[in-house]
Amino acid sequence: MNMSRRFFITLTGAAGIAWEHVLAGTPEISPNYKITDHWWAMLIDVDKCIGCGNCVRACAAENNVPEGFFRTWIERYQDDEHIQDPLVDSPNGGMNGFLPRAAGTGLTGNGVKEFFVPKLCNHCADSPCTQVCPVGATFTTPDGVVLIDEKYCLGCRYCVQACPYGCRYIHPEKNVAQKCTLCYHRITKGLTTACCEACPTGSRQLADLKNPNDPIHEFMKKHSVQVLKPQMATGAKVYYANLDGSVR
Amino acid sequence: MHLNFIYPNESELQWSILIVLYPFLTGLVAGAFILASLERVFQVAAVKPTYRLALLTALAFLLVAPLPLQLHLGHPERSLEMYLTPHRSSAMAMFGFVYLWYLMVVLLLEIWLDYRRDIVLLSRSSTGFLRVIYKIMTLGSDNISERSLHLDERVGWIITVIGIPSAFLLHGYVGFIFGSIKANPWWNSPLMPVVFIFSAMVSGIAAVMLLYMLLTKLRGFKIDIACVDTIAKYLFYIFIIDFSLEMLDLIHRIYEADESFRSLDFMVHTSLWIPHVIIQILLGTLVPIGILGATQVLPLAEHMRKKLYVIAGSLTMIGIFAMRWNVVIGGQLFSKSLLGYTTYTLHLGSREGLGTAIFLTILPLGILYVLVKLLPPWQHESLSLN
Amino acid sequence: MNRFKDSEHLLRVVGVFLVGVTLFLCLRAWFVPKSFGEFGHYRGDSLAEIAALPIIHAGHETCETCHTDVLEVKKAGKHANVNCEACHGPQAKHADDPGSVKPLLPDTSVLCARCHEASSAKPKWFPAVITAEHSMGMPCNTCHTSHSPKIQGDKK
Known part of the structure; x- marks a missing residue:
């Protein structure tokens, strides 16, 4: 909680300038944004996620995400001692929250635990999706965000196959690949992402690894963090605190 | 596995039957070319009657090979970007160049050099529109002196020698497109390119063998049994290598049983049981290997052998197609969460449906028909018969 | 030229290739976009294009420049770190033109349950109730105030 407040204080100045920019109708990369001064990441505290679906809805509204596809989504996990066999569901990406499980469908027995895991593009430093793009329509920006150039994408779908996390989809009308942009149109103006803005518990925190004052450094020092599927060695930059081993 | 869970974006399958067709067609190209080079480089005289047919078959299939890719793109009009700004780290980006190299430098040139004498003669004897076509094909030079033909022979030989590794490259790289995807455990294997090359040789050799027998029959000529026997013998040997490699891959997966094993094993025993175990391994591999093996050891009559070759060749084609299907479609039937499965629905009339796939399979045969009419591969044979 | 007499047709092939x-x-020179390669193997202009996409969520800093009264109430209560648009939805249009775009007030009988409906998967520290038993369909703001949800006089 405390962390998110301090975080916002550091951003307020820049955000104020940016908003004037937006109002003035010149919403490009704001003049005080230096692309090489940032290296964006995200921190997710699994223990703070309440599965409300705010992030999914906010993302869909902010980014015009087509129905049935997701740039961020929430999974509900249930597992016991057999962590290889978790029970997972994500009805409509968790957009409308989660109903209690139907009677008799959950795990019983000792050691059963349940939790929510928000997912999004990991903005990998060594991203397999940009590696396979045949034409350079998807790429990692100098500030560490993996983006897609919709005017250049062929729609060959190779990147969708190469993402180990299922973060990409093909837009049903535009026929190009899409995924989380880490709200590049917001973070370059000093705003946080839509999902972080809408998260009521501070489970999600946008982080700038190049900013020495970013609270993420303090957090990483004191907590164990993990990335999804570390065996894939993709240099994932969405860090999870309190992540259970059953999550994949 | 208590609950079927797939990542929300996985509800849509990405690569359809057209992408199954693509490695199948390029495989036929590579295989047919390697059969042709048997005669040219490795001096296997018995297969000479199929030399030109194999080259034309390779060309016909190669011309169609990029079409399924093109048709499945979300933005086909942007496909030129593959040539203009190829991404060097992408296996797929190299396709354009490998393809062009193979089409222009290897196949077209080799065919042209081999047919040049015929083209010049045809441009003299034919009339009307055909004459114009042949004239263009001569590139304006009608020199068929002894020395120039000898030169063609020499250059052609060099191109065939370059062509063999090129054919391996063409298809090995198709395997690499799949084998290098670490996100997908069903594809991710360094054996993938090698398996693709050998299965390509199997399918290409079987296809040329069938086409040769069919076309010779249709033309009312006698099938050269020594030639077909030799082809069948090579098919048998290469098939055994191919099968061993595929089994090595399978056994390795079963023995290693990594994190993906339970998920994939379940898939092979359910949705892939018929296409993979029954059609690919049993019907499409073991049975033809058995038949071809029998023709090698048993003293069978000529007409019996021919029949068996047709059966074995046809089963081989079905088996290799099933192999492509199981790689491409099978690799998308399970979730990357390894917790669930999806299904593939094959539509009939859509852009990426069965209708398009059938059309694209028949199209090379149509092109081959035109090529055979334009550049008769039986020139020497008919001349000697006259 | 006599030397090339018998290889002339091959030179023609070379010529075709050169053409x-x-x-x-x-x-290539004609079609490749000018900004391609500016930062890496992609169209450099696409960065600015993506950065120019419209902003839909105004961000709480923007809200707070006008709604200072709400900020004061919120700061003192449990919802201090819940941003405005978490409950009120995206409001950039309203921030752009506060006069004519008026946000709808959310229905608390539905809104609050999104977060505070009890579920076995929620973290134990999070305050949650079974709304059917707790409020029986009554709007939550019958008793609680949304911006500082503690009930008046409640000791906790």
């Missing part, structure tokens, strides 16, 4: 390669290079 092809030249054509390709011209095409």
Whole structure:
């Protein structure tokens, strides 16, 4: 909680300038944004996620995400001692929250635990999706965000196959690949992402690894963090605190 | 596995039957070319009657090979970007160049050099529109002196020698497109390119063998049994290598049983049981290997052998197609969460449906028909018969 | 030229290839976007294009410049770190034109349950109730105030 407040204080100045920019109708990369001064990441505290679906809805509204596809989504996990066999569901990406499980469908027995895991593009430093793009329509920006150039994408779908996390989809009308942009149109103006803005518990925190004052450094020092599927060695930059081993 | 869970974006399958067709067609190209080079480089005289047919078959299939890719793109009009700004780290980006190299430098040139004498003669004897076509094909030079033909022979030989590794490259790289995807455990294997090359040789050799027998029959000529026997013998040997490699891959997966094993094993025993175990391994591999093996050891009559070759060749084609299907479609039937499965629905009339796939399979045969009419591969044979 | 008499047709092939390669290079120079390669193997202009996408969520800093009264109430209560648009939805249009775009007030009988409906998967520290038993369909703001949800006089 405390962390998110301090975080916002550091951003307020820049955000104020940016908003004037937006109002003035010149919403490009704001003049005080230096692309090489940032290296964006995200921190997710699994223990703070309440599965409300705010992030999914906010993302869909902010980014015009087509129905049935997701740039961020929430999974509900249930597992016991057999962590290889978790029970997972994500009805409509968790957009409308989660109903209690139907009677008799959950795990019983000792050691059963349940939790929510928000997912999004990991903005990998060594991203397999940009590696396979045949034409350079998807790429990692100098500030560490993996983006897609919709005017250049062929729609060959190779990147969708190469993402180990299922973060990409093909837009049903535009026929190009899409995924989380880490709200590049917001973070370059000093705003946080839509999902972080809408998260009521501070489970999600946008982080700038190049900013020495970013609270993420303090957090990483004191907590164990993990990335999804570390065996894939993709240099994932969405860090999870309190992540259970059953999550994949 | 208590609950079927797939990542929300996985509800849509990405690569359809057209992408199954693509490695199948390029495989036929590579295989047919390697059969042709048997005669040219490795001096296997018995297969000479199929030399030109194999080259034309390779060309016909190669011309169609990029079409399924093109048709499945979300933005086909942007496909030129593959040539203009190829991404060097992408296996797929190299396709354009490998393809062009193979089409222009290897196949077209080799065919042209081999047919040049015929083209010049045809441009003299034919009339009307055909004459114009042949004239263009001569590139304006009608020199068929002894020395120039000898030169063609020499250059052609060099191109065939370059062509063999090129054919391996063409298809090995198709395997690499799949084998290098670490996100997908069903594809991710360094054996993938090698398996693709050998299965390509199997399918290409079987296809040329069938086409040769069919076309010779249709033309009312006698099938050269020594030639077909030799082809069948090579098919048998290469098939055994191919099968061993595929089994090595399978056994390795079963023995290693990594994190993906339970998920994939379940898939092979359910949705892939018929296409993979029954059609690919049993019907499409073991049975033809058995038949071809029998023709090698048993003293069978000529007409019996021919029949068996047709059966074995046809089963081989079905088996290799099933192999492509199981790689491409099978690799998308399970979730990357390894917790669930999806299904593939094959539509009939859509852009990426069965209708398009059938059309694209028949199209090379149509092109081959035109090529055979334009550049008769039986020139020497008919001349000697006259 | 006599030396090349019998290899002339091969030189013609080379010529055809050279024409092809030249054509390709011209095409390439013509069609590749100017900004391609500015930062890496992609169209440099696409960065600014993506950064220019419209903002839909105004961000709480923007809200707070006008709604200072709400900020004061919120700061003192449990919802201090819940941002405005978490409950009120995206409001950039309202921030842009506060006079004519008026946000709808959310229905608390539905809104609050999104977060505070009890579920076995929620973290134990999070305050949650079974709304059917707790409020029986009554709007939550019958008793609680949304911006500082503690009930008046409640000791906790």
